[in-house]
Amino acid sequence: MRPQWNSWLVKGGYTLTVFGLLVTIWGAMTFFEIKTGETVLLWITAVFAILLAIYTAFLFAQAKGRDFWQSPTLPLHMLVHSVMAGTAIFVIASLVFGYEDWMVMLRNTMIIALVVNLFTLVTELTITHPTTSAKMVVKMITKGRYKNLFWGVTVLVGNIIPLALLLLGAGELVAVLSGVCVLAGILITEKIWVEAPQRVPLA
Structure with a gap:
């Protein structure tokens, strides 16, 4: 059996495997205090981290x-989203570590990412979508079934409030919140982006 290299499911699986291997090697090098080649390894790992973050978009596009x-x-x-999530995790972890x-x-990274x-978000939902199906999804998100989750959680809680806190507030607890x-x-947001398009009938 051979992998179907045209499938992003296969490409994503191999990307995940290689990324896991690279992180394991980096962890071992850190534990044994091996510095030789560490910079090169980190750059290669960063490339695979980016691929891992975005491959789902290409999988969905198929x-x-x-x-x-x-x-x-x-x-x-x-x-x-991967940058936002990673930054948020490090900020929260700062309470412990x-x-x-x-x-x-x-x-600063979180402010820029937000x-x-x-x-x-504005681009995805305001660009002229070429099909009726895509337009139905946009309407479902902004005015229909998902409007409360989108405006209340995605926009307000997930973007506006943290951006305001970071710009106007100070202190570690503000950053953690x-x-x-x-x-x-x-x-x-991911719940909406995964569910909403699938609620439009294919026929």
């Missing part, structure tokens, strides 16, 4: 019957 998933902004959507030296960088994410809001917003 579902040709779901027009909303054909959006060219979907890879950016996935990449920005202490990353005070990183906090300024983490706050701004880009809002831009991506922002991180929790961001993770909640990502969870609901």
Whole structure:
């Protein structure tokens, strides 16, 4: 049996495997304090981390019957969410492990990611979709079945509130609260983006 290399399910599986192997090697090198080749390894791992973050967008795009998933902004959507989630996790973890030296960088990264994410949301939902199916999904998200989750959690809790807290507030607890809001917003956004297109009948 040979893998079907035209499938992003296969490509994603191999990407996940290679990424896991690279992280394991890096962990072993860190444990044994081996510095030789560490920088090269981290750059290669970063490339696979990006591929791992966005491959789902290409997997969704192969579902040709779901027009909303054909959006060219979907890879950016996935990449920005991975940055937001990673930053939020590090901010929350700072309560336990202490990353005070990183906090300024983490706050700035989250602010930039939130701004880009809002831009991506606006782009995904306001660009002229070429098919009736995609337009139905947009309407379902913004005005229909998912409107309360979208406007209340995705937009307000997941983006506006954490952005306001980070811009106007100060202190570690404010950053942690922002991180929790961001993770909640990502969870609901992905729920909507996965479910809504599948509620449109194919025939």
